[in-house]
Amino acid sequence: MNSLKDNPILKREIIMDHYENPRNNQLIDDENYRKIHLYSSSCLDDIQLQVLISQGVIADVRFEGIACAVATAAASIMSELIKGRSISQAEEIIENYFSMIAQKDYDEQLLKEAVVFEGIGRQVNRVNCATLSWKGLKQLLDEDEKR
Amino acid sequence: MNSLKDNPILKREIIMDHYENPRNNQLIDDENYRKIHLYSSSCLDDIQLQVLISQGVIADVRFEGIACAVATAAASIMSELIKGRSISQAEEIIENYFSMIAQKDYDEQLLKEAVVFEGIGRQVNRVNCATLSWKGLKQLLDEDEKR
Amino acid sequence: MFEIDKIRRDFPMLERTNEGKPLIYLDNGATTLKPDCVIAAVNNYYQNITSNIHRGDYHLAYLADQAYQQAREVVADFINCQSKEVVFTYGTTHGLNQIAYGYGIKNLKKDDEILITVAEHASNILPWYRLAQLTGAKVRFIPLDEKGKITVENVKLALNERVKIVSLTHGSNVLGYISDIKAIAAAVHEAGAILVVDGAQSVPHIKTDVKELDCDFLVFSGHKMGGPTAVGVMYGKYQLLEKMEPLLLGGGMNYRFDIAGQMLFKDAPDRFEAGTPGIEAVLGLKAAIQYLQNIGMDKIALYEKQLKDYAVSEMKKLDNIIIYNPEPDIGIISFNITDQGRVLFGQDVAAYLSKHGLCLRSGNHCAKNLWHHLGTDSTIRCSLYFYNTKKEIDKLIEVLKTATLESCIDVIF
């Protein structure tokens, strides 16, 4: 993974790929999905996120919306990374992602492609874009726990 | 009159006398009187003024209210000075009074005892007190003209 | 040790004069002087980070936004709440109007009751009068005790099942009493109502912990605690803020709206901050709070108590004075001067004091209903802050001794 972190060209390609061909980028009309509508404080990014949790596993993650390249790619990468994980695995990944953003220690292995945003903490005004969908996911999982 | 202007002791006595024994200091319940309720911006001085105009002459002036020594004495002196004057005389007196307050030229003879407030323009924060009742009078006369 | 000399050097105004005499500023209930660090914070916005907030499209805007949000955290830490419970307002008056309108309109109906007292400031009365007009609810007054205090007992007696809102001042701006908000909150909650606290005169002077007080709303103004004007705080328990209607609508407080008239508002606190806020004022307030915290609210309260005790005991020695609150809790003393038994009109005395450099306010201090209680139309108010000194009190006493009708009139010549 080291090669990815230190390879800006590869990182850019991954982000562009996810922006131009976002994964899991279609909502579904199914009551079993937990839903959240995310707005960034910019009044502009506007992402809807859906998660299907079944027997402690995140069976599906979907999103749709209008957002910048960073926010779109972040959501797409997140959806791929989280799909199929147990809730506790997902929570660990989320925690590591936010550590990375905060420029603290984190487990690269866990974050896979998401490490492309490793430097975003230095571009402070883009942090919101790179975390919007992740915050939404966390909120959905937290709500799930309360039930 | 020069002696009054330059005699602070006499001036003080006149003000104290008018404050402690205000003239024309009782309202009357008579529809023929024009009325105005005056509040200073301090939210505190609160003077009601009544004027009876009959055949172009200010036949009576009355006031009542809660006010500081300066405002009370000013109203009392004004009432004495204006009572019995024709409207045009009154207007001339009013004009001279405001000239005096503004430290401009004015006719001392016309203002009589009212010259005790001649220096109030230097004590800027008391100007309101010394002019409240005079402004009320002016407003009543102006309204009268519009009829 | 309270390093008063060092503190005074932080306030440029303390080197000024009033009518040619060294300034002695004793009108801190109206507004307060500003320390250098507050002035510097405002200047820093003007000179280094000017830009609008709520957007981070470029770095400068991010810096301003970040500073603004940090201010929220500083306030939250200061009054012990979550930062999302801190709404920036334009002042106490705005905050009270926001609560009366935003909470009251949704939760009150005909014949419900709002409890206040005659000791409230106009800003904690008139919004409730209007709410009553709009909803058919009634405003009732909790009686003060014989000293003019709000007591828990009287609050309890006034409560009934129709009461939905109780709105009280924490520190009275005329009588300087501190109410027992914690006990009152318990009684109000037991009766099923909410408690709104006007902290305009308390937050600047004593440590305030909203968790401890358990009030539902707390409002205060920046300018009464060394901060700029045009900024205040409305604290609200988050579950109440969540359900409250905004008073001002516009940019920055909505997520979206459409041509059909649908509006989706943001969550609190953003929902209540329509339009461009007082950005530099918020940053100045942050600096003011940090300044107070650096000195320590406990130390400030203690110093002010000692100063107040000194002032009261010295004033009591005068034989031409009527003190309306001889036992205030905070540094607010309301009095009148007499001359041969006759009460001098406050404004005449205040003008006389001004000639000697002393800045005190006369009048009814916007608490116009309180006169039912005091039996006088107006008082002169001496209100202290932590940069005042015994020497300043001595000067006040010295000048008050010489205040007569004559001397008050003489100053106008």
Place this chain on the structure above:
Amino acid sequence: MFEIDKIRRDFPMLERTNEGKPLIYLDNGATTLKPDCVIAAVNNYYQNITSNIHRGDYHLAYLADQAYQQAREVVADFINCQSKEVVFTYGTTHGLNQIAYGYGIKNLKKDDEILITVAEHASNILPWYRLAQLTGAKVRFIPLDEKGKITVENVKLALNERVKIVSLTHGSNVLGYISDIKAIAAAVHEAGAILVVDGAQSVPHIKTDVKELDCDFLVFSGHKMGGPTAVGVMYGKYQLLEKMEPLLLGGGMNYRFDIAGQMLFKDAPDRFEAGTPGIEAVLGLKAAIQYLQNIGMDKIALYEKQLKDYAVSEMKKLDNIIIYNPEPDIGIISFNITDQGRVLFGQDVAAYLSKHGLCLRSGNHCAKNLWHHLGTDSTIRCSLYFYNTKKEIDKLIEVLKTATLESCIDVIF
């Protein structure tokens, strides 16, 4: 001669950087940089005349009050009205809410109509939506012409006898058009309605004469014209102000009230200025206006027009740009950048520009209904002020040329 170099030296922010590059501030529609004289006016309040206004019991308070009232006269002179027609608000948003509530509640009833356009800022839409909810009146939209302009013809077509209020922006914050308010006012008055003008984007840039325009209300913000935040102006014809309800109630705006719920409010403008206002903000606004007057509004407008013309013509030469308003009247240009035919998301481009020192905003600029017209969700906005230069435009053009999806993404590494 427009002494641009001399002018630029008055603005300390122009010596700053953004992300390490010399600051090029092109977000003047959001807020503007402050000249030294404004900063000095605010500091003067903090360092020399701190005290609350509305009372003259002592000299200092008199000085502050006088300075505050003088500011009213400076504003009155600036827009050509009487000083008692100048109400100080906390900003345009506050002013529009005050009018919608204070005039609308008393004068509108079910099925009356309020006319606005999709080009309005949220602050000139949402208060009307709420007024409609409260009164049963309807908000209708005057269609824009194909360029996105408000035309007199379309206003006339939309008017009918049920219309009571028309509220329009003078200068559009997205498309930079100036509406013919004078002709519109005549049409609106002929139909028996009143005209509210949102001058947030016009008053800072062109000479504004309310007598000439004959609008009934005009609102604007200090911070968009070199002044502080938390201050704005609501002009109203006096006979309308006289009949309008205050939105905020509290200290300073009432003469008296009693325990029976009676309230006697002061006359305009005081009636609308409840609580402690933004005193230093008002004094800063006064300095800003005097600064603009010293340069001359005509000169400012002319310089900005030339700069805008230059910017538009240079931008048109780019082949990766879509300009949504190729013929703006004032210095506001809305555009997007394309990469191989695909529109780049504005925020990505703005972040890229920021890396080069350029401060431009992306988004919908709070005019969320306008997208019906433009057919895009967001734009990048270049908004000029009189301290901007051709050289800054050149830099913008140079950087825009290199904006691609790749280069926009690269800046995050």
